[in-house]
Amino acid sequence: MNEHRIDMTYLSQEDLLRAGCFDLKMAMDAAEKAMLSFRRKEILFPEKIVQIFAEHAQERINCLPATLLPERVCGVKWVSVFPANPARHGKQNLSAVFILSEIDSGFPVAFMEGTLASNMRVGAMGGVAAKYLSREDSKVIGFIGAGEQAKMTLAAIKTARPTINECRVSAKTTEEEEQFGTEMQALYPDINFVQTNADGQAAVDGADILVTATSAQAPLLKAAWMKPGAFYNHVGGWEDEYAVAKQCAKIVCDDWETVKHRTQTISRMYKDGELADDDIYADLPDMVTGDKPGRETDDERTYFNAVGLSYIDVAIALSMYNKAKDASAGQILTLQEHMLFEHKNLKDWLRR
Numbered sequence: 001m002n003e004h005r006i007d008m009t010y011l012s013q014e015d016l017l018r019a020g021c022f023d024l025k026m027a028m029d030a031a032e033k034a035m036l037s038f039r040r041k042e043i044l045f046p047e048k049i050v051q052i053f054a055e056h057a058q059e060r061i062n063c064l065p066a067t068l069l070p071e072r073v074c075g076v077k078w079v080s081v082f083p084a085n086p087a088r089h090g091k092q093n094l095s096a097v098f099i100l101s102e103i104d105s106g107f108p109v110a111f112m113e114g115t116l117a118s119n120m121r122v123g124a125m126g127g128v129a130a131k132y133l134s135r136e137d138s139k140v141i142g143f144i145g146a147g148e149q150a151k152m153t154l155a156a157i158k159t160a161r162p163t164i165n166e167c168r169v170s171a172k173t174t175e176e177e178e179q180f181g182t183e184m185q186a187l188y189p190d191i192n193f194v195q196t197n198a199d200g201q202a203a204v205d206g207a208d209i210l211v212t213a214t215s216a217q218a219p220l221l222k223a224a225w226m227k228p229g230a231f232y233n234h235v236g237g238w239e240d241e242y243a244v245a246k247q248c249a250k251i252v253c254d255d256w257e258t259v260k261h262r263t264q265t266i267s268r269m270y271k272d273g274e275l276a277d278d279d280i281y282a283d284l285p286d287m288v289t290g291d292k293p294g295r296e297t298d299d300e301r302t303y304f305n306a307v308g309l310s311y312i313d314v315a316i317a318l319s320m321y322n323k324a325k326d327a328s329a330g331q332i333l334t335l336q337e338h339m340l341f342e343h344k345n346l347k348d349w350l351r352r
């Protein structure tokens with residue numbers, strides 16, 4: 001074995017799926033562990049780099065790095081968001097890859113398909129929030145929006161609250177509701193799926209857990225539809241009227257300092273002077289550490305909004321890589337066999 005050879009593992013989405021990495025429990029555990037590490041200041045978490053190619057359409061590619069010091073791993077998510085893809089090309093909006101490097105020699109160890117991990121992170125944060133903020137006996141979950149994030153959020157919340165036995169769904173079109181029902185029924189045969197013919201109220205009114213995961217920028221969710229004791233997971237941008245947050249006893253974010261500079265409903269409320277820093281009860285890591293209690297009474301309404309923390313993405317990708325490695329999944333790619341000037345035939349390759 002050449003001592004200067006560098007190998008890394010390539011993992012496609014199918015490699016990850018076959019190796020058992022579509023595991024929301026594993027993702028939620030990785031997310032909670034990373035939040036604890038973050039609070040212990042064991043995470044390097046620099047600013048993301050954003051490159052926008054079409055301002056009006058918000059077409060962009062983001063580069064999101066983070067280092068997990070205890071695991072000795074530095075990773076980056078390279079993620080593209082092209083919101084017009086579904087309408088324009090019949091293709092998905094979001095696509096991502098991860099690179100993971102060890103930080104003993106600094107060499108890359110994995111190059112992975114990342115849409116799966118990225119979507120699992122969105123779901124997992126909702127699942128962890130549901131664990132702390134929803135009623136333990138939650139049975140009915142209602143969705144406005146039936147896309148990729150909605151599906152993953154259902155998978156995670158069902159993991160956190162296995163008592164869920166009814167899922168109501170509304171989307172812009174009945175076809176999407178049908179697709180959601182068919183795809184998710186195959187995964188969760190114990191859930192009764194109810195389509196609503198694009199009726200948001202029918203989907204969420206009186207549900208124990210409400211989720212909005214839409215591409216709309218409008219106050220779709222009304223406060224009157226959220227019963228006492230309900231937990232609301234807000235996944236998209238602007239999706240609920242201001243009165244929803246105002247009536248909630250606890251508003252929790254993944255990171256309020258990040259959320260408040262975005263364009264989520266509660267960020268808009270903050271900018272409009274309708275919500276102050278003091279109105280935010282906690283960030284999710286505060287509940288994971290136990291510094292702040294989660295739900296305290298059966299009838300309090302709770303609100304969760306996450307915009308994404310790349311250290312959680314990297315932690316979930318790492319847990320998937322470790323599981324895939326244990327299953328000997330993927331392909332070994334050789335980055336180099338020798339250091340450059342060690343190649344015996346370098347003179348034949350040099351262009352003068």
Ligand SMILES: NC(=O)c1ccc[n+]([C@@H]2O[C@H](COP(=O)([O-])OP(=O)(O)OC[C@H]3O[C@@H](n4cnc5c(N)ncnc54)[C@H](O)[C@@H]3O)[C@@H](O)[C@H]2O)c1
Pocket residue numbers: 086093094122144145146147148149150170171172173176213214215216220234235236237306307308
């Ligand atoms: N919070 C996060 O960390 C995070 C991460 C990724 C994506 N997102 C956001 O989540 C949202 C959903 O993403 P996705 O990948 O599932 O998108 P998607 O395109 O797969 O699904 C969007 C859904 O919204 C529905 N919708 C749009 N307008 C609607 C309306 N007026 N009424 C009812 N339903 C409507 C569509 O019918 C569709 O079901 C987007 O806003 C995206 O930016 C958030």
